[in-house]
Amino acid sequence: MGQRLRAIFADYDWRSDPNKPFQRTSYLELLLTRNLSLNDEMTVRMELANEELRAGRSERAVEAMETLVKHIQPHLSEIPKQMQAEIHQLLALSYLRLGEQENCVGMHNALSCNFPLRGGGIHTKTRGAEGAVREYAIALELNPASNLCRWLLNLAYMQLGRYPQDVPKKWLAPPRLFESEYDIGFFPDVAMLAGADVFERSGGVLIEDFDGDGLLDIMLSSSGPLDPMHFLHNNGDGTFTDRTREAGLADEVGGLNMVLTDYNNDGHPDVLVLRGGWWGKYGEYPMSLLRNNGDGTFDDVTEEAGLLFTGPGQTAAWADYDGDGWLDLFVGHESRPGDEHPSQLFHNNHDGTFTEVKAPSGSGTEMESSLGSNLGFVKGVAWGDYNNDGWPDLYVSTMFGPSYLFRNDGPRDPQHSRNGEWKFTDVTKQAGLGGKRYTFPTWFFDYDNDGWLDIFAGGYSTTSMEDVGSFELGKPHHASVSHLYRNNHDGTFTDEPHAAGLDRAITVMGAGFGDLDDDGWLDVYLGLGDPSFEALLPNRMFRNDEGRYFQDVTTAGGFGNLQKGHAIAFADLEGNGNEDVFEELGGAYPGDGFHAALYRNPGHGNHWITLALQGVKTNRAAYGARIKVTIQDGGRERSVYRAVGSVSSFGGNPMEQHIGLGKANVVQSVEIWWPVSGTRQVFHNVAVDRTYHVREDRNALEPVAVKTFEIGKTKVAMPMHEHAHH
DSSP states (O other), X not given: OHHHHHHHHHHSOTTTOTTOHHHHHHHHHHHTTSOOOHHHXXXXXXXHHHHHHHTTOHHHHHHHHHHHHHHHGGGGGGSOHHHHHXXXXXXXHHHHHHHIIIIIITTOOTTTTEESOOGGGSOSSOHHHHHHHHHHHHHHHHOTTOHHHHHHHHHHHHHTTOTTTTSXXXXXXXXXXXXXXXXXXXXXXXXXXXXXXXXXXXXXXXXXXXXXXSSOEEEEOOOSTTOOOEEEEEOXXXXXXXXXXXXXXXXXXXXXXXXXXXXXXXXXXXXXXXOBTTOGGGOOOBOEEEEEOSSXXXXXXXXXXXXXXXXXXXXXXXXXXXXXXXXXXXXEOBOBTTBOOOOEEEEEOSSSOEEEOOOOSSXXXXXXXXXXXXXXXXXXXXXXXXXXXXXXXXXEEESSSBOEEEEEEEESSGGGTTTSOEEEEEOTTTTTOOSBOOEEEEEEEOTTOXXXXXXXXXXXXXXXXXXXXXXXTTOOOOOOBOEEEEEOSSSOEEEOGGXXXXXXXXXXEEEEEEOTTSSSSOEEEEEEOOSSTTOOOOOEEEEEETTTEEEEOHHHHTOEEOSOEEEEEEEOTTSSXXXXXXXXXXXXXXXXXXXXXEEOOOOOSOEEEEEEEEOSSSOTTOTTOEEEEEEEETTEEEEEEEEOSSOBSSSBOOSSEEEEEETOSEEXXXXXXXXXXXXXXXXXXXXXXXXXXXXXXXXXXEEEOOOOOOTTOSTTSOOHHHHTTO
């Protein structure tokens, strides 16, 4: 596969492939040796600075722009103020990026780029931030209306440790804008202590026990066509070891996202890697299906599985749509006018291969779909049984058109369901989900614990980078926001006003959910940003306040890293009952890499159980199974619900289900419904703070011994306080 991927990359034209800025800088430098008019020189030098930033050479971007500023000095009367402002703004950005690279990357520590900047987040090499302060001030004098320049000026002062006291009052972003609504406790970034601070671009992350030793490992991909994957083996002592080469993954380059599965029902978690997203005609890369051999190694079986297809995309989801006990696959592709890539539905043949499901012959009176049609610029897909009829339905999130809800109506001919055509009906409008939304990541989850799956869709579009500044300063903006669709139990959804608080984030890319404080309510972490280097927004964490509202806990918890927030996974890595949060950080361009973060959960004194489900008639990974846990918490009875499976379209939590129980010190009942057999298991008086294994054909909860450890407290690592000043 690596040979094939490298050949595709080599074949693309450097003049317009977004992944080849280095060649373009050489061409632009050649242009500057010619006798250019002032206008042409401004155009070429600004483009050169942008390409140098994309290539990661911020110092050269500064040089290009400083030279331009000198050259225009004698001609200022001929240059409109707006153009002058843009020149100083690009110079300021080049300085800002230089400061990030020299400090947050070059002298990385646990508080680097963690908003609001303090302690180790303050820059000790100050030339970048000082240049940014100077140039943003000039840009603002020329264009006082720029909220983006104002926001980034505040950040530059913060980098110098001079916010808020030294920021000119007319440009100050008041500190109250960034206050949390609830004290969730501080989650320190322990990625460096754990050896998990992988430095890559935007990509995918999966957390799962890939080698069967009872410990959760971490797998990462990075979107650059030649970027490596990383397989981080959990050593069981608070550290991880990179075993990418030993795992047979050294040749698996590129990958904007990954999706977890067990496609062959052997109990070893497999991985689907997706490539080419955003790049259009320069994204004609194949996906990879990586079969887990059960011994810590993987084989690329894409071709033999019948999945060797190319096309830009980064989203896919697994579900047993026809109830035969084997996981099928839907892959969303990105189509634009003149560059069309239909999405694809693949049926699992039970023998390690897949067959693409083609459009049905003839069409009924309702709009029916094979799901293999051109659905537009698909950015997120998720399976979930929203109407509780036992069949997984599909939600498709798109960027530039409508999103879709396809209801799974079962076999067209119930008498021959195994070999016949399947019926999916587009119920988007009747479900109340119609209209353009400009959304990206999406999932089904039961955020209000009523037993019915709701839908989240993260907003992603701006009219310009000015929206970033306006949003962060609390001013009116034109960016699209997230949507939370509450299930009305009758086939329709209500678009919750302000998404119950989740609309307080823009440019949502990576995203995920879990339970930060073990209260049984699912919390949401949104990774923000877009390819522009000006898209510096703190990533946002929201705590679910009993299904009523999502409280912003970003700054209290320490989750507000300013770098591009990409794949996110919640997992109890230490085995202590608290879900930690792993986030891959980094942007789209070769020069926009960053260190991954691992936010360690400090604990909140609540109880929990973890259920590892094993299907027998149902698919082995138990995707599609439903869980109901009933507890007495604070003197009242309540239930917590979970849906097992490929429910998130970006990043991947472990297959085991971690369930917070609040203050309940015993579980009244655990109820599990298995979709293929229809079996409903009920277990009473279950002990808390334990992990259990559950098989579909055994009416018993089997306790599982879990090794616990604390990251940063092993014999090989120094005590955490000794690291504080590094």
